[in-house]
Amino acid sequence: PTKPYDPDNIFAKILRGEIPCDKVYEDEWAFAFNDINPQAETHILVVPKGDYVSWDDFSETASAEEIAGFVRAVGIVARERGLVAPGYRLLANIGAHGGQEVPHLHVHLFGGEPLGPMIA
Ligand code: 5GP
Secondary structure, X not given: OOOOOOOOOHHHHHHOOOOOOOEEEEOOOEEEEEOOOOOOXXXXXXXXXXXXXXXXXXXXXXXXXXXXXXXXXXXHHHHHOOOOXXXXXXXXXXXXXXXXXXXXXXXXXXXXXXXXXXXX
């Protein structure tokens, strides 16, 4: 990873229950909540429960079980929210050029309306 995991990042605090959030899903591997500043009708953030800065350290060091659990959780959230038939979008920002603001891996799940060609 480009930098060590900061246990005081805002999503770590949300995972520990130190900061409130609008939770939409939780299982052994993942936690999901509504984005505080939604960029679409539906804008959910899905995070792994483990301490990963980004896709980089997650893909390099997470166990196959953690990776599978996280990927499955994203799919579960989309299905539970009825997003599969109309369609939805997944996005992960990684590092400075990716515009990542919070240094705990998160996948943005956008939906609930036609999204256009891309959300920057
Ligand atoms: P990034 O740019 O790191 O991919 O996206 C971070 C996202 O986290 C942004 O969409 C931002 O609105 C959201 N966010 C930042 N702080 C909080 C917070 O305290 N609570 C929630 N629910 N979302 C947050």
